Amino acid sequence: MLKRIFILFLLSSCSLSVFAQEQELYSFLNKPLSDKLLAIGVSIMPVEANQQNESLRRVVFNNTEKPRLTLTSAWDLTEKDSISLRIQNAMDWDLTLYVTLTDTDNSTLNAVIALPAGPAQNLVIPLESFSSRTWGMREGITSWQSGGNLYLLPTSVVGKIDPSKIDTISLSMDKPAVAQSLLIGTMNKTDADVEQMAYYHLVDKYGQNTRMTWPQKILSNKQLKTMAEEESQELVKWSKNTPTQDIYGGIGKRPQFRASKYFRTEKYKGRWYFVSPNGYAFISLGVNTVTPDDSQTYIDGRDFMFASLPDAKSVLARFYGYANTSSGNAAQGGLGVDQGKWFDFYQANLYRTYGINFLDEWHENVIKRFKAWGFNTIGNWSDNSLIGLHKLPYTRSIYIRGDYNTVSSGLDWWGYMPDTFDPKFSQAVDDAVKLATKDNKNDPWLIGYFADNELSWGKLGDSPTDHYSLVMNVLAQTDTSPAKQAFLKQLKGKYTDIAKLAKAWGINVQQWDAIASKGFNAPQPSAEYPAIEQDYGIFLANYADHYFKTVKDSLKKYDSHHLFLGNRFAVKLPEVISSCAKFCDVISFNTYTMLASQGYDTKLIAQLDRPIMITEFSFGSKTMGALWGGPISVTNEKERGESYQRFVSDAFADPHMVGTHWFQYIDEPLTGRLLDGENGHVGLVNITDRPAHELIKKVKETNINLLEKIR
Structure with a gap:
């Protein structure tokens, strides 16, 4: 504790160096010693001066399987917190470097370093496991500047060693496509608490990154108000140049279809459309998570990161709260901060x-922005009060929860899959649909309902084992599993005799009980035994049919007016998508790809000939102080806008496309959202509610042009 207090004191004193307590481990500037330094696939070159006239030694990692440079000695680092290495990426592109520490018991500590091109830096590696998720963030700080020096942290450190018995330290790369050069200097041991160094007072009073500056960064309350007034005037001008639409956002001056009081779909001249309640053609240009109440970030356990939080007696104290978001889902794996204030x-x-x-x-500003920016739909997870104003169409989700049997697919990002054959699942669906439709079934502004979100129908890989992981895990369950009973019934109906199944699958079983038993090791699909994949495919389709039909029947029971918008697929298996097409009005995909058409099987959709939506996509960047650029990160705000234009234009080149929904309205908090620590710059507006202007200009242009074109 005293050490931490001392380091925080050093951090607050810009004239002091946090690396005052360094001791040299090895200097690469000295003549390499053959008994200390082993080079495999690495060429050790002479010492040279870099652009800043600093002497460093060039080492070249050649195009071999795993080139590595290994230091051998006996080091006792018991009293130290980290090691540091003066290093420079001598290439014009970023590199990935691996640093491994090994002790005399062969235990290892493995660090992954994203080494950017640029000037020399101090690489600092903690001597214990570390990742940004430890601190509750999807992605954390990897570099910062202090006292005129650049510092670099690994993206992750995994493993455990005895610091008193370290005998090797190696630097390696994974088979470079071409030779890669580094410039390296002295390696030191230090007692610096690098995590405290990196994150101390990271966040300012407005929730912004203190380490960076950018245009529109808020420095005062007066600036906030001034910029809001300027935007208000801009929105008035922009709103004068929007296409003619009906009250619901339908396109054109007169209806093109039959009015039906509620949204529906119709195919006309080879293109699918939503049809507004008044009979106008409608394409859904939406935004997810349009809510002011989804930007909380934990402060307990990491209060040192925040430079200026409101006093408990301040008027802003109303924006404190407490939560516990621990769930055990894969999305929260390794998250070290998941409850508290x-x-x-x-x-x-x-x-x-x-x-x-x-x-x-x-509320008023969101409506004005949507109208001016060319959006016409409030997407998932949005504010009920905003929806209740009845100024924009919206969508709803049906979240199915209950005590039914579940099955792991091995992905399980948001949890295990429901056993759709379990009668308890049918009851859970009935309860969920009844609740979701209660206040919405007669609302003409509602487009329709999604069922769940990104269910784990399989794994994300391309192998047959990934594809059928859910099915294979069903076979591993006990014979009381309703899904397993259904699968056994399918197999017995086809093969009758266990010997026929054994031959078709190439397995050694003599009784049906062997398959019925818990832990049965399902065979992997193979070209030698094609019946395995055939049977797995039939069951997967049956599994999906039970899911979608159960939801469809309940929707027909409680709300026959509105559309069933699908499952928001992240795992996109043809058997499941085909099932969705049978029971849903629209097939929906969440996709983080550069183009919409890269996010789904266009040939399958053409065969099914059903309307589709992209229900999540975005382009982020590490500009404006962000630590994570989102699932698809581009260089800057200009490129975010250009990427939006390419994606949406590509989406509506497909005549089956009826909507695209951006994720999300507001940037995620710098230190991570409560749910899973995501902290991306993916919003249309930032944490101070200021629009990302270069992005928005291109979004507006794209949306307005699309509405003009499609009408």
Whole structure:
């Protein structure tokens, strides 16, 4: 504790160096010693001066399987927290470097370093496991500047060693396509707490990154208000140049289809459309998570990261709260911060901008923005009060929860799959649909319902084992599993005799009980035994049919007016998509790809000839202080806008496309959202509610042009 207090004191004193307590482990500037330094696939070149006239030794990692440079000695680092290495990427592109520490018991500590091109830096490696997820973030700090020096952290450190018995330290790369050069200097042992160094006072009072500056960074409350007023005037101008639409956002001056009081779909002249309640053609240009109440970030356990939090007696204290989001899902794997006190920077900034009536102002501003920017749909997970204003169409989700049997697919990002053959699942669906439709079934502004989100129908890989992982895990369950009983019934109906199944599958079983038993090791699909994949495929389709038919029947029971918009697929298996096409009005995909057409099987959709939607996509960047650029990260705001234009244009080149929904409205908090630590710059507006202008200009242009073109 005293050491941590001392380091925090050093961090707050810009004239002091946090690396004052360094001791040399090895200097690469000295003549290489053959008994200390082993080079395999690495060429050790002479010492040279870099662009800053600093002497460093060039080492070249050649095009071999795993070139590595290994230091051998006996080091006792018991009293130290980390090692540091002066290093420079001598290439014009980023590199991935691996550093491995091994002790005399052959235990290892493995660090992965994303080494950017540029000037020399101090690479600092903690002597214990570490990742940004330890601190509750999807991605954390990997580089920062202090006292005129650049510092670099690994993206992850995994493993455990005895620091008193370290005998090798190696630097390696994974088979470079071409020779890669590094410039390296001295390796030191240090007592610096590098995590404290990296994250101390990372976040300012507005929730922004203190380490970076950018245009529109908020420095005062006055600036917040001024920028909000300037945007308001801009929205007035932009709103004058929007295409003619009906009250629901339908396209054109007159209806092209039959009015039906509710949204529906129809194919006309080779293209699918939504049809507005008044009979106008409608394409859904939407945004997900349009809510002021989803930007909380935990502060408990990491309060040192926040430079200026409101006093408990401040008017902004209303934006503190407590939560426990621990779930055990794969999405939370390794997350070290998942409960405790949180603060909501976004709503605090709205209060600073608009005062006590900030929510009313926010609602009004969102509507104005959507109209001016060419959006016409409020997507999933959005604010109920905003939806209730009945200014924009919206979608709803049906979340099915219950005590039914579940099955792991091995992915399980948001949890295990429901056993769709379990009668308890049918009851859970009935309860969920009844609840979801209760206040919406007569609302003409509702487009329709999604069932769940990104269910784990299989794994994300391309192998047959990944494809049928759910099916194979069904066979591993006990004979009381309703899904397994259904699969056994299918197999017995086809083969009758266990010997026929054994021959078709190439397995050694003499009784059906062997397959019925818990832990049965399902055979992997293979070309030698094609019946395996055939049977797995039939069962997977049956499994999906039970899911979609059960939901469809309940929707027909409780709300026959509105559309069933599918499952928001992340895992896109043809058997499941084909099943969805049979029971759903629209097939929906979540895809993080550069082009929409890269996110689904266009040939399959053409065969099925059903309307489709992209229900999640986005392009982020590490500009504007972000630590994570989202699933698809591009260089800057200009490229975000250009990527949006390419994606949406590509999407509607497919005549089956009826909508695209961006994820999400607001940037995720710098230190991670409560749910799973995601902290991407993927929003249309940032944490201070300021629009990403270069992105928005291109979004507006794209949306308006598309609406003009399609009508």
